[in-house]
Amino acid sequence: MTGDNFFDKVYQVVRQVPAGRVTSYGAIAHYLGTKRSARVVGYAMGAAGSAQPPVPAHRVVNSQGLLTGKFHFPTFNLMEQMLASEGVIVRDNQVQNFKAVFWDPAVELSLD
Secondary structure, eight states: OOHHHHHHHHHHHHTTSOTTOBEEHHHHHHHTTOTTOHHHHHHHHHTGGGOSSOOOGGGEEOTTSBOTTGGGSSSTTHHHHHHHHTTOOEETTEETTHHHHBOOHHHHSOOO
16 A cells, blocks of 8 residues: 555545544554554544545544544644534543544444
8 A cells, every 4th residue: 555545545434433433543554454554544644634625633542542643733732622522521631431432443334
């Protein structure tokens, strides 16, 4: 897979995460059949700001529910604010009730 092609596949998955839910870099990598590429999914999220159609990158967190990508947003608290506006509770940079709001693409989507 080329870098851009992989990024596009990541964006296609992230665009399907419903409002009020979150997924993780690792869950996306696993779904795409590249289990060990969670870091590359993170790179894709870092570059998602200019993607069209827009990518809801605020819905992607690390495997513990931490908002590790928040530094890529225009303001320090924007990721948390966007999640809160969708009903996701964040405390100390961590999604609360993580298992309940977690969206696993391997469960929610079928491979095309």
